[in-house]
Amino acid sequence: MTPPPSAPAPYSFETPLTKLVGVRYPIVQTGMGWVAGPRLVSATANAGALGILASATMSPEQLRSAVREVKSRTEAPFGVNLRADAGDAGERVRIVVEEGVRVASFALAPSKELITRLKDAGVVVIPSIGARRHAEKVAAWGADAVVVQGGEGGGHTGDVATTVLLPQVVDAVDIPVVAAGGFFDGRGLVAALAYGAAGVAMGTRFLLTSDSTVPDAVKARYLAAQVKDVTLTRAVDGLPHRMLRTEFVTSLENTGRARVLARAIRHAAGFRRLSGMSWRAMVRDGLAMKHGKDLSWSQVLLAANTPMLLKASMVDGRTDLGVMASGQVAGVIEDLPSCAELVERVMTQALDVMGRLRP
Structure with a gap:
């Protein structure tokens, strides 16, 4: 895969996640409502990570327009987050398929029928789950990977910490597992890989970048927290x-x-x-x-x-x-790098930590 012009580094870091979705680094930017729009998603994709477009707050027409805007800004793979329980979920799936989106993610477990329809069209299906039994269910239905969010994560969340939930799910399914909840740097990425994850997903950390369209005054509140x-x-x-x-x-x-x-x-x-x-x-x-x-x-x-x-x-x-x-990591984030700077920083630190851990 040829790196986009704004890629932070000329190397790749291969895991089952990167091979599955075609990105260079095992980092996912989550589909945050009102936050994960075309600018943030395309900047993430150009940095070599997987950007996820949030569609729950868009009409179907707005979704198609947003997908096309992302495609005009990057040639790298990206995804769209869908609401599995939306009455127009079928129409949104059709848009994802027609527009050639690489990944469909879900905040709730999609039905077996939705998963089959997407997979038959060549779309990678990655639901987000908060319990081992949910991971087992969507894996049995054919999901390609799962994002596992522990209680540290922002928005709707559970009460089991990532460090407890993640190994449970890794041991329970044989598809790539992406860890979410409490991640913001390269040390966290290495820890997730050690647990058996194929990468990490970050929301608050990507919200607090210069590529995020969140108003500056709001970002300042996060940074002060x-x-x-x-x-x-x-x-x-x-x-x-x-x-x-x-x-x-x-x-x-x-x-x-x-x-x-x-x-x-x-x-x-x-x-x-x-x-x-x-x-x-x-x-x-x-x-x-x-x-x-x-x-x-x-x-x-x-x-x-x-x-x-x-x-x-x-x-x-x-x-x-x-x-x-907000995830709890807001309390340890102090700056607003670009997505390219953030991804490069995470990967550089991860490689440094891994190097120091080797005999």
Whole structure:
């Protein structure tokens, strides 16, 4: 494979992940809503890692346009993150196939039918999972690899640490496993490889790059955060959600149930206007979410909070009105390198650590 012009180094680092998806380095930039757009994804791809485009906050037309923009910026492989429980998941899969996207990732386990359809079209399928049994299920259905996120990771997350979950999954499946949750440098990459992973996935670390379109004031809040400032709360949508602790998050936790539900209804209306979805389609997605996650109707309604509260910060820069999903690693990140600089730094440090570990 010929490295793109902006590649950080003339070498490659081969693992089962790099061979599977065709990138040079075993590093994945996760599909963060409102964050992982064409600029960040293409910069990651040009740096030799795997960039994942976030599509959950896009309409199908916006998704096709974003994919084409990434393709205009890079010739390297990249992926698209899809919602397996979306009512229009089939249409989005069709776009991924038609546009020749290399990888389809999923935040929830896709159905066996979706996996088969993508694989038959030559698309690599990599779901994200948070439990050993989920990894075993999607592997049995034909997934090509899995991303395993431990509780240190940002956004919706579980309560099992990466250091416990990762070896469980590596021992349980015979497909490449990508480690997520708590990774930000070359030392973490080497540790993940030692556990048997084929690479690492990073979200917060890529959010905090100069190629990220997140407003500068929001990045400054992340950089100022210490580890103790990253909290786990259910106040946004009723599910465990890791984010920066702010006065707004505290106010959400202290708000009465009726006011929270009223806010969720307003946010659902706002997201409907942004996404172009009909109320019928939103109800259909809500039914799928309720079944897929075993949620109450109030939790389904609260889920409308998530995309709009994230947009308030990640797009509009309103940290006083939005939330900032974050892994615990935000507390140890202090700078904003470009994606090329970040990938080169991670790989250089990983090779140095591996060299020092050898007899």
